[in-house]
Amino acid sequence: MPNHSEDREAIRQIREIYGAFLEKPENADLANRLSAIAQKYRRIAEMEVNAETNPFVGLDRENLLMEAETEFEELSSQIKEAYDLNLSPSERQLFEGRSQDEIDEMQELMKQWSPATYADIAASILDHSFRKDYDPLEYLRNASNFDKSRAMRIPRLGCSEVGTVRWEIRSTGEYLIETPEGKTVTYGFND
Amino acid sequence: MKQNEVEIFERNRLSELKTRLFAYEKAMKDERRKLWETEKESEQEYTVWSQLELISTYISGYVSQIVSYGYTRQEPREAIAHLHQISIFDIDCIVDWYRNSGDEYPKIKQFFELLDYIRLLTLEYIERYQLLELTQK
Numbered sequence: 001m002p003n004h005s006e007d008r009e010a011i012r013q014i015r016e017i018y019g020a021f022l023e024k025p026e027n028a029d030l031a032n033r034l035s036a037i038a039q040k041y042r043r044i045a046e047m048e049v050n051a052e053t054n055p056f057v058g059l060d061r062e063n064l065l066m067e068a069e070t071e072f073e074e075l076s077s078q079i080k081e082a083y084d085l086n087l088s089p090s091e092r093q094l095f096e097g098r099s100q101d102e103i104d105e106m107q108e109l110m111k112q113w114s115p116a117t118y119a120d121i122a123a124s125i126l127d128h129s130f131r132k133d134y135d136p137l138e139y140l141r142n143a144s145n146f147d148k149s150r151a152m153r154i155p156r157l158g159c160s161e162v163g164t165v166r167w168e169i170r171s172t173g174e175y176l177i178e179t180p181e182g183k184t185v186t187y188g189f190n191d
Numbered sequence: 192m193k194q195n196e197v198e199i200f201e202r203n204r205l206s207e208l209k210t211r212l213f214a215y216e217k218a219m220k221d222e223r224r225k226l227w228e229t230e231k232e233s234e235q236e237y238t239v240w241s242q243l244e245l246i247s248t249y250i251s252g253y254v255s256q257i258v259s260y261g262y263t264r265q266e267p268r269e270a271i272a273h274l275h276q277i278s279i280f281d282i283d284c285i286v287d288w289y290r291n292s293g294d295e296y297p298k299i300k301q302f303f304e305l306l307d308y309i310r311l312l313t314l315e316y317i318e319r320y321q322l323l324e325l326t327q328k
Contacts, residue, residue: 089259117252117273119264127251131213155236162276166241170231173224177245186248190227190240191220 007069011038014076020100021083030082033075040068090122094136102137109140114183132188143187146176198261201316206258208309209251215305216247219298226299237284243299246277247306253313267321274314279307 014034015022022031047061084092095103110121118124129139151167151174159165159180167176173190192200223240230238253270256263263270279285285303 115252117249117256117263117265117270119256119259123255123259124248124252127213127255128248131216133217152234154234160236162245164245168231173227173231175241175244177241186244188244190224 007072008038008041010072010076011041014079018079018083018100020104022079027082030075030079033071034079037068037072037075040064040071044068088120088122090118090120090126094122094126098137106137106140109144112144112184114179114181114185116185128186128188139187143176143184146174146187148176151176198320201312202258202261205254205309205312205316208305208312209254209258212247212251212302212305212309215298215302219302222296222298226296235284237282239284239288239299242279242282242285243303246279246282247302249273249277250306250310250313253317254309257313257316262321263317267317267325270317271314271322274310274317277310279303279310 011034021027022034044061044065047057047064051057051061087095095106098106106125110125113121113124115121115124118127125136125140128134129136132139134142146167147169148167150171151169154160154166154168163180164185165178165180167178169175174188175190176187177185179185223243226240230240253263253274265273280289289300
């Protein structure tokens with residue numbers, strides 16, 4: 001008896017990688033099509049059991065299997081394409097190998113940053129976390145948790161001539177430099 | 192070499208120099224800490240360490256764009272003006288520090304010199320490939 005567990009495994013993998021992406025309302029169509037294909041594979045599995053008693057089921061099963069495989073191939077490349085289209089090259093690099101929960105958290109934390117002279121915030125985070133020997137997510141978390149109440153603001157009022165505000169914690173060497181609007185340009189430790 | 196080959200060569204060179212700059216940076220942590228310790232009580236609007244941090248961020252940002260895309264999203268004239276504005280050896284606090292610090296910070300000085308060289312190459316790249324393109328349109 002043929003074994004289609006590989007096909008079902010492929011669907012499970014797509015759900016694992018793109019789960020949160022597929023849950024977004026704008027992607028409901030892709031999610032529904034994936035469910036329909038999963039349903040077809042379940043029917044195919046049922047037919048395999050029935051084929052033992054009814055030889056005519058075999059042909060229907062073959063047709064349904066071909067249909068499901070073609071649809072799955074097409075849909076999985078559409079899902080990947082839609083997912084990638086939303087991301088810049090730096091974002092793709094930054095999020096590679098991350099779970100959707102981590103990506104969501106990173107995207108949320110990145111809203112606190114300014115791209116400054118970078119193409120986008122992701123490109124800035126890639127460079128900064130590398131320069132400062134941090135995992136990018138840890139870097140974003142630490143910058144977000146910077147405690148301004150313990151820091152000295154320089155200048156005390158307004159911003160410097162080049163349009164930045166610097167925060168320094170004297171006891172630890174931790175610092176954060178931001179735009180007048182409060183968007184982080186850089187963060188780190190003098191250690 | 193054809194023009195596009197020269198352009199790719201220059202982009203790769205900028206990428207390599209940025210990598211080298213970051214390697215210098217990782218190797219100068221002791222000097223950076225020392226510099227921070229001497230400057231932290233000053234409350235000066237401009238300190239050498241903070242200029243180093245900010246200017247290297249700005250220059251790396253432009254280089255990162257050129258390496259990835261071959262151009263900057265900022266208008267070429269705007270990027271050129273900014274790169275002139277952050278001319279390292281025209282900044283008072285850095286010049287004074289250079290003059291007064293003797294041979295105490297060789298690694299940071301090496302970093303500044305490479306950074307300024309990268310800044311000049313970035314300027315030249317934008318002038319040659321973005322500004323020229325703009326004026327030819």
